[in-house]
Amino acid sequence: MGKRLSRMSAGQVDPRTGMSDREKRLVLESWRRFCEKNPNYGVLLLLGMFTKHPEYLKLFRSFKGRNLRTLHDDPKFRAHASAVGHQLSAMVECLDEPVVLIELIRKNAIKHRAQPGLRAENFEGLFSAVLSEIIASDRCLMTHDTVKAWERLFEVRYLPLF
Numbered sequence: 001m002g003k004r005l006s007r008m009s010a011g012q013v014d015p016r017t018g019m020s021d022r023e024k025r026l027v028l029e030s031w032r033r034f035c036e037k038n039p040n041y042g043v044l045l046l047l048g049m050f051t052k053h054p055e056y057l058k059l060f061r062s063f064k065g066r067n068l069r070t071l072h073d074d075p076k077f078r079a080h081a082s083a084v085g086h087q088l089s090a091m092v093e094c095l096d097e098p099v100v101l102i103e104l105i106r107k108n109a110i111k112h113r114a115q116p117g118l119r120a121e122n123f124e125g126l127f128s129a130v131l132s133e134i135i136a137s138d139r140c141l142m143t144h145d146t147v148k149a150w151e152r153l154f155e156v157r158y159l160p161l162f
Helices: 021-037 041-052 054-059 075-093 098-113 120-137 144-153 156-161
Strands: none
Touching (some): 021 075, 041 054, 041 120, 054 120, 075 098, 120 144
16 A cells, blocks of 8 residues: 555545545554454454344355354354455455455445345445454554544445445
């Protein structure tokens, strides 16, 4: 995120992402710290989503009807959680390349559109759970401005792609 971010002033908003250079930096720094602190961040985030939204379990054929406590050790769950974590990492790492970011989101939306019962609101639930887990992991790091930056990243502007 080096040179490209320095092209915009801290307060100037990128019209494609709705985020300022400073907000992008806050998201990137907090994400990197979260991932360093939580090596199994994908598992943590997906379990956080299922804890916050247990009704989402039925949207996953492999996990439907399963007990949350047993999922942590399930290889299929861990693989899917890892993929979710890597997808979020890719999004964060592409903040300075809005065209790539939007393409990542578009491809993910297309991939998930075919899943029966899955709606844009489910992604909003995931985003909310992700933010809750990051905040819980390091309250000092997650200042008001950092939380607002994450909220801006997760705004509904991308959900029409779904």
